[in-house]
Amino acid sequence: MNIESKGSLVVVGTGITVSGQMTLxxxxxxxxxxxxxxxxxxxxxxxLQMINSNVVCLRHLYEQGKSRALTYQKMTQRIVDEVKTGxxxxxxxxxxxxxxxxxxxxxxxxxxxxxxxxxxxxGISAEDCLVADLGLDPAHYGCQxxxxxxxxxxxxxxxxxxxxxxxxIGSIADFTHNxxxxxxxxxxxxxxxxxxxxxxxxxxxxxxxxxxxxAAPRIEYLELKDLAAVIPKPITTLVIPSKGLPxxxxxxxxxxxxxxxxxxQKLFG
Amino acid sequence: xxxxxxxxxxxxxxxxxxxxxxxxxxxxxxxxxxLSDADVQICAKNDVDAIKxxxxxxxxxxxxxxxxx
Numbered sequence: 001m002n003i004e005s006k007g008s009l010v011v012v013g014t015g016i017t018v019s020g021q022m023t024l025x026x027x028x029x030x031x032x033x034x035x036x037x038x039x040x041x042x043x044x045x046x047x048l049q050m051i052n053s054n055v056v057c058l059r060h061l062y063e064q065g066k067s068r069a070l071t072y073q074k075m076t077q078r079i080v081d082e083v084k085t086g087x088x089x090x091x092x093x094x095x096x097x098x099x100x101x102x103x104x105x106x107x108x109x110x111x112x113x114x115x116x117x118x119x120x121x122x123g124i125s126a127e128d129c130l131v132a133d134l135g136l137d138p139a140h141y142g143c144q145x146x147x148x149x150x151x152x153x154x155x156x157x158x159x160x161x162x163x164x165x166x167x168x169i170g171s172i173a174d175f176t177h178n179x180x181x182x183x184x185x186x187x188x189x190x191x192x193x194x195x196x197x198x199x200x201x202x203x204x205x206x207x208x209x210x211x212x213x214x215a216a217p218r219i220e221y222l223e224l225k226d227l228a229a230v231i232p233k234p235i236t237t238l239v240i241p242s243k244g245l246p247x248x249x250x251x252x253x254x255x256x257x258x259x260x261x262x263x264x265q266k267l268f269g
Numbered sequence: 270x271x272x273x274x275x276x277x278x279x280x281x282x283x284x285x286x287x288x289x290x291x292x293x294x295x296x297x298x299x300x301x302x303x304l305s306d307a308d309v310q311i312c313a314k315n316d317v318d319a320i321k322x323x324x325x326x327x328x329x330x331x332x333x334x335x336x337x338x
Contacts, residue, residue: 042325211324
C-alpha cells in the first residue's frame, strides 16, 4: 500500500463537560480529520459537528439489553474498517478515551498489529474532575481505584490508609446497559464490604462531575453506614477518604539510613 | 441537532467571560445570544435540570460502561 494513502487513527477525548475540556491538540486533529467517529453525549456531538462536518456517531450501536462486549466489538470494527479505507480517522470518546473505554484500546491494538499508525491522546477524565472538585490529592495518602462490580466480585486487598475511588456504583452487576435501573441492591453489599475496613461513621463522598458549565458537581458527604440509601446514577462515583497515613516501615527506613525524625526533617525542612 | 440552547452551553463552556455574564444576568445573556423566548425563560429560572436534559448532559449515563475482563 502506498504510504500516502495509508489510513491512520488518533483516539481523543472530549472531556466531561460539553466542550470546554477538549485539549487544543485534540481540536486541531478534529479539524483536519477525514472522518470523526464519536461516542459522546448529544451536546458534545454538536460541538464535534461544529469542528468537523464529517462526524459519524456510533452510539446507535448500543442497544438496551444487549451485551456490551458485542457493542464494543462493533465499534472497534467500524473504527478499524474506516482506517483501512485509507482515511485519516479520529475517534472521539467522552472523557478520557482510554478510561472506561474498550474500543479505543482495542482498535489501536488491532491497527498497530497490521502496521497502521494509531495512537491515543489524553483527555480530561472524571477522575481529573474529582481531584479538582473534592480537593483530594491522590498522591497524599496513595489511592486505590476500582470499578464497583470488579471490586465486589474479585478478592481485592483494600488498604484503608489510601483514598478509595469506586467507580460506577450505580451499575453494579449490570452488564446490559440498562439505563432505566431503579433498584441498587449492590450498594448494600458494597457497604458491607467496606465496613470490614472502615467504621460505620467513616465519611464517604458521593460524587458526579459537572457536565455543563452552569451546574455544580454532585458532592454529598455522608457516613458509610448510610451508603445503601444513596440513589446513584450510572456515572456516580464513591470516594472514601483515607483513614490516615500508615506507620513507618522501620526496616526500609534503616536501609535508607533514615529515621522518622530525620525523614520529617528532610521532608519539611 | 440544531438546538441553539445547546450551542449556547457549548459557547459558555469555552468562554469564561460569557459564562460570568450569564451568571450575573442569565436572562439578558440568553436573549443576547438569540435564544427563543421559551429558552430565555428556562435560563431566567436557572432550570438546570431542563438545561441538562436538553444538552443530554446526563447522556453520559448511557455511554461506555466497561467491566474489565
